[in-house]
Amino acid sequence: MASDKELSDFLKSAEKRAFKRVVYAVRDDHAALDVVQDAMIRLAEKYADRPPAELPLLFQRILSNATMDWFRRQKVRNAHVRNFSDFESSDSDGDFDILETLESMDALAGSESAAETVSRAQIMLAIETEVAALPARQREAFLLRYWEELDVAETASVMGCSEGSVKTHCSRAVHALAKALQAKGIGL
Amino acid sequence: MKNSNTQVSAAVVDALQARLAYRIAGRLSESAETVDADVAARLRFAREQALARAGAVRAAAPAVVRAGPSAALLGGGGWWLKLASVLPLAALAGGLFLIQHLHTQSQIATAAAIDADLLTDDLPPAAYTDPGFVEFLKTPRE
Numbered sequence: 001m002a003s004d005k006e007l008s009d010f011l012k013s014a015e016k017r018a019f020k021r022v023v024y025a026v027r028d029d030h031a032a033l034d035v036v037q038d039a040m041i042r043l044a045e046k047y048a049d050r051p052p053a054e055l056p057l058l059f060q061r062i063l064s065n066a067t068m069d070w071f072r073r074q075k076v077r078n079a080h081v082r083n084f085s086d087f088e089s090s091d092s093d094g095d096f097d098i099l100e101t102l103e104s105m106d107a108l109a110g111s112e113s114a115a116e117t118v119s120r121a122q123i124m125l126a127i128e129t130e131v132a133a134l135p136a137r138q139r140e141a142f143l144l145r146y147w148e149e150l151d152v153a154e155t156a157s158v159m160g161c162s163e164g165s166v167k168t169h170c171s172r173a174v175h176a177l178a179k180a181l182q183a184k185g186i187g188l
Numbered sequence: 189m190k191n192s193n194t195q196v197s198a199a200v201v202d203a204l205q206a207r208l209a210y211r212i213a214g215r216l217s218e219s220a221e222t223v224d225a226d227v228a229a230r231l232r233f234a235r236e237q238a239l240a241r242a243g244a245v246r247a248a249a250p251a252v253v254r255a256g257p258s259a260a261l262l263g264g265g266g267w268w269l270k271l272a273s274v275l276p277l278a279a280l281a282g283g284l285f286l287i288q289h290l291h292t293q294s295q296i297a298t299a300a301a302i303d304a305d306l307l308t309d310d311l312p313p314a315a316y317t318d319p320g321f322v323e324f325l326k327t328p329r330e
Protein backbone atom coordinates (compact mmCIF):
# COMPACT_ATOMS: atom_id res chain seq x y z
CA MET A 1 0.00 0.00 0.00
CA ALA A 2 1.38 3.40 -1.00
CA SER A 3 1.79 5.83 1.88
CA ASP A 4 0.69 9.43 1.64
CA LYS A 5 4.27 10.47 1.03
CA GLU A 6 4.78 7.88 -1.69
CA LEU A 7 1.57 8.92 -3.39
CA SER A 8 2.52 12.58 -3.08
CA ASP A 9 6.01 11.95 -4.44
CA PHE A 10 4.63 10.01 -7.37
CA LEU A 11 2.08 12.67 -8.27
CA LYS A 12 4.73 15.35 -7.94
CA SER A 13 7.04 13.49 -10.28
CA ALA A 14 4.34 12.78 -12.84
CA GLU A 15 2.19 15.90 -12.83
CA LYS A 16 4.14 18.11 -15.24
CA ARG A 17 4.59 15.44 -17.87
CA ALA A 18 0.95 14.48 -17.45
CA PHE A 19 -0.05 18.07 -18.00
CA LYS A 20 2.08 18.36 -21.13
CA ARG A 21 0.78 15.07 -22.48
CA VAL A 22 -2.80 16.21 -22.10
CA VAL A 23 -2.02 19.64 -23.55
CA TYR A 24 -0.71 17.96 -26.70
CA ALA A 25 -4.04 16.18 -26.99
CA VAL A 26 -6.60 18.81 -25.97
CA ARG A 27 -4.55 21.91 -26.90
CA ASP A 28 -5.92 23.96 -24.05
CA ASP A 29 -4.06 24.60 -20.80
CA HIS A 30 -7.14 25.01 -18.59
CA ALA A 31 -8.80 21.91 -19.96
CA ALA A 32 -5.56 19.97 -19.54
CA LEU A 33 -5.31 21.05 -15.91
CA ASP A 34 -8.88 19.91 -15.29
CA VAL A 35 -8.16 16.54 -16.88
CA VAL A 36 -4.97 16.06 -14.85
CA GLN A 37 -6.75 16.99 -11.62
CA ASP A 38 -9.55 14.59 -12.46
CA ALA A 39 -7.04 11.81 -13.10
CA MET A 40 -5.17 12.53 -9.86
CA ILE A 41 -8.36 12.40 -7.81
CA ARG A 42 -9.50 9.19 -9.49
CA LEU A 43 -6.15 7.60 -8.72
CA ALA A 44 -6.20 8.79 -5.10
CA GLU A 45 -9.79 7.71 -4.45
CA LYS A 46 -9.68 4.27 -6.04
CA TYR A 47 -6.09 3.11 -6.11
CA ALA A 48 -4.31 4.74 -3.17
CA ASP A 49 -4.14 1.33 -1.49
CA ARG A 50 -2.10 -0.15 -4.34
CA PRO A 51 1.66 -0.67 -4.09
CA PRO A 52 3.74 2.31 -5.25
CA ALA A 53 5.17 0.32 -8.16
CA GLU A 54 1.72 -0.01 -9.71
CA LEU A 55 0.92 3.70 -9.59
CA PRO A 56 2.66 4.83 -12.82
CA LEU A 57 0.84 2.38 -15.09
CA LEU A 58 -2.48 2.97 -13.32
CA PHE A 59 -2.07 6.72 -13.57
CA GLN A 60 -1.26 6.59 -17.29
CA ARG A 61 -4.34 4.50 -17.90
CA ILE A 62 -6.54 6.80 -15.84
CA LEU A 63 -5.08 9.83 -17.59
CA SER A 64 -5.85 8.32 -21.00
CA ASN A 65 -9.40 7.58 -19.92
CA ALA A 66 -9.84 11.05 -18.45
CA THR A 67 -8.63 12.59 -21.71
CA MET A 68 -11.04 10.42 -23.67
CA ASP A 69 -13.84 11.48 -21.33
CA TRP A 70 -12.97 15.12 -22.00
CA PHE A 71 -13.21 14.57 -25.74
CA ARG A 72 -16.54 12.81 -25.30
CA ARG A 73 -17.89 15.71 -23.26
CA GLN A 74 -16.66 18.16 -25.86
CA LYS A 75 -18.28 16.12 -28.58
CA VAL A 76 -21.61 16.17 -26.81
CA ARG A 77 -21.31 19.83 -25.86
CA ASN A 78 -20.39 21.08 -29.27
CA ALA A 79 -22.38 18.51 -31.23
CA HIS A 80 -19.26 18.28 -33.24
CA VAL A 81 -18.09 14.94 -34.52
CA ARG A 82 -14.43 14.60 -33.90
CA ASN A 83 -12.56 11.54 -34.91
CA PHE A 84 -10.49 10.63 -31.91
CA SER A 85 -9.68 7.18 -33.17
CA ASP A 86 -6.76 6.26 -35.32
CA PHE A 87 -6.46 8.64 -38.22
CA GLU A 88 -3.50 8.88 -40.46
CA SER A 89 -2.01 11.75 -42.37
CA SER A 90 -2.78 11.85 -46.06
CA ASP A 91 0.74 12.40 -47.25
CA SER A 92 2.82 9.40 -48.14
CA ASP A 93 6.14 8.40 -46.56
CA GLY A 94 6.97 6.05 -49.39
CA ASP A 95 10.18 7.77 -50.36
CA PHE A 96 11.28 8.60 -46.82
CA ASP A 97 14.35 6.97 -45.30
CA ILE A 98 14.80 7.04 -41.52
CA LEU A 99 18.51 6.31 -41.75
CA GLU A 100 19.08 9.21 -44.07
CA THR A 101 17.21 11.49 -41.71
CA LEU A 102 19.10 10.33 -38.66
CA GLU A 103 22.47 10.72 -40.32
CA SER A 104 21.47 14.15 -41.47
CA MET A 105 20.37 15.00 -37.94
CA ASP A 106 23.57 13.61 -36.49
CA ALA A 107 25.51 15.84 -38.83
CA LEU A 108 23.44 18.82 -37.79
CA ALA A 109 23.91 17.97 -34.13
CA GLY A 110 27.63 17.82 -34.58
CA SER A 111 27.90 21.25 -36.13
CA GLU A 112 27.77 24.49 -34.27
CA SER A 113 25.72 26.22 -36.98
CA ALA A 114 22.52 24.41 -36.02
CA ALA A 115 22.87 25.50 -32.40
CA GLU A 116 23.59 29.02 -33.50
CA THR A 117 20.70 29.37 -35.91
CA VAL A 118 18.03 27.86 -33.73
CA SER A 119 17.89 28.59 -30.06
CA ARG A 120 17.24 25.88 -27.52
CA ALA A 121 13.80 27.25 -26.67
CA GLN A 122 12.85 27.39 -30.30
CA ILE A 123 13.91 23.78 -30.79
CA MET A 124 11.77 22.74 -27.84
CA LEU A 125 8.83 24.68 -29.19
CA ALA A 126 9.25 23.13 -32.61
CA ILE A 127 9.41 19.64 -31.17
CA GLU A 128 6.33 20.25 -29.03
CA THR A 129 4.49 21.61 -32.05
CA GLU A 130 5.33 18.58 -34.13
CA VAL A 131 4.41 16.18 -31.33
CA ALA A 132 1.10 17.95 -30.90
CA ALA A 133 0.51 17.71 -34.65
CA LEU A 134 0.83 13.93 -34.67
CA PRO A 135 -2.34 11.86 -35.07
CA ALA A 136 -3.81 11.16 -31.65
CA ARG A 137 -3.02 7.46 -31.43
CA GLN A 138 0.48 7.89 -32.78
CA ARG A 139 1.16 10.65 -30.28
CA GLU A 140 -0.21 8.63 -27.40
CA ALA A 141 1.84 5.59 -28.34
CA PHE A 142 4.98 7.66 -28.80
CA LEU A 143 4.63 9.50 -25.49
CA LEU A 144 3.79 6.42 -23.46
CA ARG A 145 6.50 4.30 -25.03
CA TYR A 146 9.39 6.73 -25.15
CA TRP A 147 8.51 9.56 -22.77
CA GLU A 148 6.85 7.63 -19.99
CA GLU A 149 9.18 4.73 -20.82
CA LEU A 150 6.55 2.03 -20.63
CA ASP A 151 7.36 -1.17 -22.46
CA VAL A 152 5.37 -2.27 -25.50
CA ALA A 153 3.03 -4.51 -23.50
CA GLU A 154 2.30 -1.81 -20.94
CA THR A 155 1.69 0.75 -23.67
CA ALA A 156 -0.70 -1.64 -25.39
CA SER A 157 -2.49 -2.19 -22.09
CA VAL A 158 -2.94 1.53 -21.48
CA MET A 159 -4.06 2.19 -25.05
CA GLY A 160 -6.30 -0.87 -25.22
CA CYS A 161 -4.77 -2.19 -28.42
CA SER A 162 -2.37 -4.90 -29.56
CA GLU A 163 1.39 -4.74 -29.19
CA GLY A 164 1.70 -4.80 -32.96
CA SER A 165 -0.43 -1.68 -33.18
CA VAL A 166 1.78 0.04 -30.63
CA LYS A 167 4.88 -0.74 -32.69
CA THR A 168 3.21 0.52 -35.83
CA HIS A 169 2.02 3.74 -34.18
CA CYS A 170 5.44 4.36 -32.67
CA SER A 171 7.25 3.73 -35.93
CA ARG A 172 4.98 6.06 -37.85
CA ALA A 173 5.25 8.71 -35.16
CA VAL A 174 9.04 8.61 -35.17
CA HIS A 175 9.14 8.77 -38.96
CA ALA A 176 6.75 11.72 -39.00
CA LEU A 177 8.71 13.59 -36.32
CA ALA A 178 12.03 12.94 -37.98
CA LYS A 179 10.72 14.12 -41.30
CA ALA A 180 9.13 17.25 -39.86
CA LEU A 181 12.16 18.19 -37.76
CA GLN A 182 14.52 17.56 -40.63
CA ALA A 183 12.42 19.83 -42.80
CA LYS A 184 12.90 22.56 -40.19
CA GLY A 185 16.63 21.94 -40.05
CA ILE A 186 16.51 20.76 -36.47
CA GLY A 187 19.06 18.22 -35.34
CA LEU A 188 18.88 16.41 -32.04
CA MET B 189 25.61 5.52 -53.34
CA LYS B 190 22.59 7.03 -51.77
CA ASN B 191 21.59 6.07 -48.28
CA SER B 192 18.07 5.35 -49.42
CA ASN B 193 19.46 2.37 -51.27
CA THR B 194 21.29 1.06 -48.22
CA GLN B 195 20.06 -2.30 -47.05
CA VAL B 196 19.56 -2.27 -43.31
CA SER B 197 17.96 -4.88 -41.22
CA ALA B 198 14.72 -4.32 -39.34
CA ALA B 199 16.61 -4.49 -36.06
CA VAL B 200 18.88 -1.66 -37.08
CA VAL B 201 15.92 0.44 -38.17
CA ASP B 202 14.24 -0.22 -34.85
CA ALA B 203 17.39 0.80 -33.01
CA LEU B 204 17.67 4.00 -35.02
CA GLN B 205 14.02 4.81 -34.42
CA ALA B 206 14.40 4.21 -30.70
CA ARG B 207 17.50 6.39 -30.56
CA LEU B 208 15.74 9.26 -32.24
CA ALA B 209 12.60 8.74 -30.19
CA TYR B 210 14.48 8.89 -26.90
CA ARG B 211 16.29 12.04 -28.00
CA ILE B 212 12.99 13.71 -28.78
CA ALA B 213 11.55 12.47 -25.49
CA GLY B 214 14.57 13.92 -23.71
CA ARG B 215 13.86 17.33 -25.20
CA LEU B 216 10.22 16.99 -24.20
CA SER B 217 11.29 16.27 -20.63
CA GLU B 218 13.38 19.42 -20.58
CA SER B 219 10.39 21.35 -21.85
CA ALA B 220 8.04 19.80 -19.32
CA GLU B 221 10.15 21.04 -16.43
CA THR B 222 9.61 24.64 -17.47
CA VAL B 223 5.88 25.13 -16.99
CA ASP B 224 4.41 28.50 -16.05
CA ALA B 225 4.14 29.43 -12.38
CA ASP B 226 0.34 29.48 -12.46
CA VAL B 227 0.27 26.04 -14.06
CA ALA B 228 2.66 24.73 -11.40
CA ALA B 229 0.47 26.25 -8.69
CA ARG B 230 -2.64 24.69 -10.16
CA LEU B 231 -0.92 21.30 -10.39
CA ARG B 232 0.13 21.58 -6.75
CA PHE B 233 -3.47 22.39 -5.80
CA ALA B 234 -4.70 19.39 -7.78
CA ARG B 235 -2.16 17.17 -6.04
CA GLU B 236 -3.22 18.42 -2.62
CA GLN B 237 -6.87 17.80 -3.47
CA ALA B 238 -6.06 14.27 -4.55
CA LEU B 239 -4.08 13.57 -1.39
CA ALA B 240 -6.92 14.91 0.75
CA ARG B 241 -9.33 12.55 -1.00
CA ALA B 242 -6.96 9.64 -0.48
CA GLY B 243 -6.72 10.52 3.22
CA ALA B 244 -10.49 10.65 3.54
CA VAL B 245 -10.91 7.29 1.82
CA ARG B 246 -8.28 5.70 4.04
CA ALA B 247 -9.82 7.15 7.19
CA ALA B 248 -13.28 5.84 6.31
CA ALA B 249 -12.31 2.39 5.06
CA PRO B 250 -10.76 0.71 8.18
CA ALA B 251 -13.70 1.46 10.54
CA VAL B 252 -16.19 -0.09 8.16
CA VAL B 253 -13.99 -3.10 7.48
CA ARG B 254 -13.35 -3.83 11.16
CA ALA B 255 -16.80 -3.39 12.62
CA GLY B 256 -19.04 -4.10 9.66
CA PRO B 257 -21.96 -2.15 8.29
CA SER B 258 -24.19 -2.65 11.36
CA ALA B 259 -21.51 -1.15 13.59
CA ALA B 260 -21.12 1.74 11.23
CA LEU B 261 -24.87 2.37 11.53
CA LEU B 262 -25.03 2.02 15.31
CA GLY B 263 -21.83 3.88 15.95
CA GLY B 264 -20.48 1.26 18.33
CA GLY B 265 -18.41 -1.87 18.14
CA GLY B 266 -16.95 -4.87 19.95
CA TRP B 267 -18.59 -7.47 22.17
CA TRP B 268 -21.36 -5.15 23.40
CA LEU B 269 -22.99 -5.40 20.00
CA LYS B 270 -22.76 -9.19 20.00
CA LEU B 271 -24.22 -9.34 23.51
CA ALA B 272 -27.00 -6.96 22.62
CA SER B 273 -27.98 -9.07 19.63
CA VAL B 274 -27.84 -12.44 21.52
CA LEU B 275 -29.61 -11.31 24.75
CA PRO B 276 -33.18 -11.07 23.36
CA LEU B 277 -32.87 -14.53 21.84
CA ALA B 278 -31.68 -15.97 25.13
CA ALA B 279 -34.52 -14.28 27.04
CA LEU B 280 -37.08 -15.66 24.58
CA ALA B 281 -35.75 -19.21 24.86
CA GLY B 282 -35.71 -19.00 28.69
CA GLY B 283 -39.29 -17.71 28.76
CA LEU B 284 -40.56 -20.52 26.54
CA PHE B 285 -38.85 -23.13 28.73
CA LEU B 286 -40.38 -21.63 31.89
CA ILE B 287 -43.90 -21.61 30.39
CA GLN B 288 -43.54 -25.25 29.35
CA HIS B 289 -42.34 -26.23 32.83
CA LEU B 290 -45.18 -24.42 34.63
CA HIS B 291 -47.75 -25.95 32.28
CA THR B 292 -46.47 -29.48 32.98
CA GLN B 293 -46.42 -28.88 36.74
CA SER B 294 -50.01 -27.60 36.59
CA GLN B 295 -51.18 -30.73 34.74
CA ILE B 296 -49.43 -32.99 37.26
CA ALA B 297 -51.01 -31.14 40.21
CA THR B 298 -54.51 -31.38 38.70
CA ALA B 299 -54.16 -35.13 38.07
CA ALA B 300 -52.82 -35.65 41.61
CA ALA B 301 -55.78 -33.76 43.11
CA ILE B 302 -58.29 -35.91 41.17
CA ASP B 303 -56.51 -39.06 42.23
CA ALA B 304 -56.45 -37.96 45.83
CA ASP B 305 -60.17 -37.14 45.79
CA LEU B 306 -60.99 -40.55 44.33
CA LEU B 307 -58.89 -42.42 46.81
CA THR B 308 -60.09 -40.53 49.87
CA ASP B 309 -63.79 -40.59 48.95
CA ASP B 310 -66.19 -42.95 50.81
CA LEU B 311 -67.24 -44.48 47.54
CA PRO B 312 -64.73 -47.06 46.34
CA PRO B 313 -63.31 -46.54 42.84
CA ALA B 314 -64.76 -49.88 41.66
CA ALA B 315 -68.22 -48.44 42.11
CA TYR B 316 -67.68 -46.13 39.14
CA THR B 317 -67.48 -49.17 36.84
CA ASP B 318 -70.78 -50.64 38.14
CA PRO B 319 -73.57 -50.71 35.47
CA GLY B 320 -76.08 -49.35 37.96
CA PHE B 321 -73.96 -46.25 38.48
CA VAL B 322 -73.97 -45.60 34.75
CA GLU B 323 -77.77 -45.84 34.73
CA PHE B 324 -77.86 -43.49 37.70
CA LEU B 325 -75.86 -40.95 35.79
CA LYS B 326 -78.18 -41.24 32.76
CA THR B 327 -81.35 -40.83 34.81
CA PRO B 328 -82.56 -37.26 34.83
CA ARG B 329 -82.74 -35.73 38.24
CA GLU B 330 -86.03 -34.29 39.52
